[in-house]
Amino acid sequence: MYTQQERNLIWLDSLNLVHKKRDVLLSFLQNNNEENYITFLRNNITKISEFFSAKEIESITKTLNENYLEKIIDAHDNAGIEIITKESSKYPSLLLNIIDAPLVLYVKGNANVLNKNCIGIVGTRRPTRYGREMCEYFTSKLTENGLVSVSGLAFGIDTVCAQTTIGSKKPTIAVLAGGLDNIYPSQNYNLSEEIVKNGGALVSEYPIGIRPQAYSFLERNRIISGLSLGTIVIEAGEKSGAIKTATDCVEQNRELFVLPGNINSYASIGCNNLIRKLPHCFTISPQEVLARLNLEANINNSNSNSVQFSMEENLILSCLDSEEKNLDDICEETEISSKQAISLLSKLEINGIIKRLPGNYFAKINLPN
Amino acid sequence: MVGLVSSFGLNGLEGYLVEVEVDIKSGLPKYDIVGLPDTAIKESKERVESAIKNSMLAFPSKRITINLAPASTKKEGPIFDLAIAISILVASEQIKSQKYKDFVVIGELSLDGKIRAINGLLPLLISAKNSGHTNFIIPSGNEGEASFIDGINVFSFSNLLDVFNFLNGNITKEPIKIKEWKPEESPILSEDFSRVRGQFVAKRAMEIAACGGHNILMVGPPGSGKTMLARCVPGILPDLTFEEALEITKIHSVAGTLDLNKGVVTARPFRSPHHTATTVALTGGGNKAKPGEISLAHNGVLFLDEMPEYSKQSLETLRQPLEDGVITIARNTKTITYPANFILVASMNPCPCGNYGSRELQCSCSPSSIHKYLSRLSGPLLDRIDLKIDVDRVKFYDLSSESHEETSAEVKKRVNNARKIQLERFKNDGIYCNAKMTTRHINKYCKLDEQSKKILEDAFDRFNMSARGYNRILKVARTIADLENSENIKPEHITEAISYRNIEKIQL
Secondary structure, eight states: OOHHHHHHHHHHHHHHOOHHHHEEEEEEETTTTOOOOOHHHHHHGGTTTTTTTHHHHHHHHHTTTTHHHHHHHHHHHTEEEEETTSSSSSSSSSHTTTTTOSEEEEEEEEGGGGSOEEEEEESSSSOOOOHHHHHHHHHHHHHHHOEEEOOOOOOTTTHHHHHHHHHHHEEEEEEOOOOOTSSSSSGGHHHHHHHHHHOOOEEESSSSTTOOOOHHHHHHHOOOOOSSSSEEEEOOOOOOOOHHHHHHHHHHTTTEEOOOOOTOOOGGGHHHHHHHHOGBBOOHHHHHHHTTTTOEEEEEOOOOOOOOOOOHHHHHHTTTSOOOEEEEHHHHTTTTHHHHHHHHHHHHTTTTEEEEEETTTEEEEOOOO | OOOEEEEEEEEEEEEEEEEEEEEEESSOEEEEESBBBHHHHHTHHHHHHHHHHHTTOOOOSSEEEEEESSSSSSSSSGGGGHHHHHHHHHHHHHHOSSGGGGGGOOOOOOOOBBBOOOOOHHHHHHHHTTTOOOOEEEEGGGHHTTOOOSSEEEESSBBHHHHHHHHTTTTTTOOOOOOOOOHHHHHTTOOOOGSSSSSSHHHHHHHHHHHHOEEEEEETTTTTHHHHHHHHHHHHSSSOHHHHHHHHHHHHHHOOOTTTHHHHHHHSEEEEOOHHHHHHHHHHTTTTTTEEHHHHHSSSEEEEEEGGGGGGHHHHHHHHHHHEEEEEEEEESEEEEEOOOOEEEEEEEESSSSSSOOOOSSSOOHHHHHHHTTTSHHHHHHHOOEEEEEEOOOOOHHHHOOOOOOOOHHHHHHHHHHHHHHHHHTTTTTTTGGOOOHHHHHHOOOOOHHHHHHHHHHHHHHOOOHHHHHHHHHHHHHHHHTTOOOBBOHHHHHHHHSSBBOOGOOOO
């Protein structure tokens, strides 16, 4: 099922070595033009002793039999996880171009989406309402135009991005920081299942059994930007994983898109800083994103305003034009009785015209034109 | 010579006949009680002996055996003291008249011969009345409870000597008079709605909850007035009926929390156990299988402040009573069913720090800690709560405004009217309010027109609601329609009902 070359890489990846040492070993083996790394090393383990400590050599020796490799491949097969190595034609071509591209990708779900046009959508784990809305807006518009959204399955923006894409029945990709049997955060387990069910994919550079570590979250960010034509930062705090993704994105020579935010908002400091440093990444519309990626834009912003509003409904809507207000203020301004207002607001909410916020506040859903 | 006096024991809320037999034989003085007595009854030996002596009566210095029949049932409490004393006086032939045979004797004695009030008299009297007993001798301290039951003759006494004289025919006494029962106008514990400024949504939801018997959950930051709102609920609940009052009194009488001056309760209970309360304190139980907070809140309000702080186990045990309106407590000696039909009023913060979604303050909780906090309330429990509302801090100008706010009495009027409609509708269905409707009732009484159906469908699509949410919305909409005195559920009732569902929207 896997070629000998692929098997070699799967074995090498399973050693879970530090990337530097892994690359040294790989180049050594490649220079020797070896067919089968396992058999070669079984007979010539001394040849690599200069690169590794005695302890490391010992643990490598333990893996030098075909059974070990078969076990790993079987385990992934049983878990429904496809192993895609750099040698495979399925390996996403965009990712191949980055420095330090993963040797092996572990994929659950539809591996074909990895080679489609992808767009990374990242941001804070604690978004504001603005961040949520913009994430929904950008995600739905871009996926409608055939892009596949890529995010990290974290709370906040990542979750909104995945949910929005699934909601419009489009595939999405989630890049995880640990083995695919360790969904983190565990609360998003159901979401991960949904992603697979909807024709999307879960991707990781780690084999099963590896738990996510603090550093691996930062490392997986390079895969998010690496898979994608470009990356959008929706909202990001001053120190944020999203900023790291943006940096990776720039280093990989991909398009970076950053949404501006309020200067007094904790969740916009990072974004605004990025814009100050890299003014060209300033973005305010999905059309802009598509244009800079040289893709055709087909965006329909009509709010499907076929619904006719009654006089009272119009009063309420015009009173919500300037800012979000709470029920008491709305009633005072419009002179509609509170009881009637509850009913009307609920109706507008069902129709998707307004949004209910905590504390009985209401806001009009205003999308940029 | 054998003396035999009737008394009544209590098992849960049900009384049972206990015959107190005393046999006095010659022999060395010895004094024994048999018939599975508990410690309080065993100790009654001392009380009875002193009480008889201090009432200037003779205590026979012979061999005395007291039997509490039926001998197989475990008996509790000091309520047989008086019956034992009378039985001894009969056996020693100091009471010569046969009049005592007509009476059920209940009461606790003190050493000087006074008769003390007991717990649980009302359920005793009601059970005894139902099993055909008509004449009772009770402690004068319990007069209040007894004076609301008609069809029986109750004689109350304050000391043993009076009972002795009465049974011997030396004095005559009138049975206590039946009093007219009146529900209290404004419960003392209750706050008044007119003192709550703003908070229209919360007040409206409270009104709906009180009217249809719906459970309600308030979510809001600390200091937003959740507790005060909850305290308003007793004041707008529909008027207490005498039957309901008796049910409440029975439970409180057994638990010993009854105001003996009033006798029968006049207001719906409002119970707010602290969140450190144990499961047994909430549900009832312990060695003697006493009623817990949920039974003490029967026909009233159970207020759980900071609901996620209660132990998971305690909260989950609420599920069955919320569904059935009763709690069955099984202990090694007995199994008792207490009624527990209450409106659950609960409050909670939206997150551990309380500021999630706040406009003024920044929430400092991590997404996973909010998730953990919210998941302390299980889905099945939340399913049993029909109304879930947001409560926000009131702004200053609201507090200082002089505008007229509705009083609890005005709200109560509407609630009373709407409750009457429900009682009329459900008279053949064995339920009494909208919250208790099952799917069968909902299909029968919650018919929707096309427009309403369309709204409900749209809402389902928009908010990803569950099928369970469907029935909840219909029940609440039915109550809203009743409050407007509307025969059919109209679209605006449905839209309003849909708006009371906040917690399902909290996102991470």
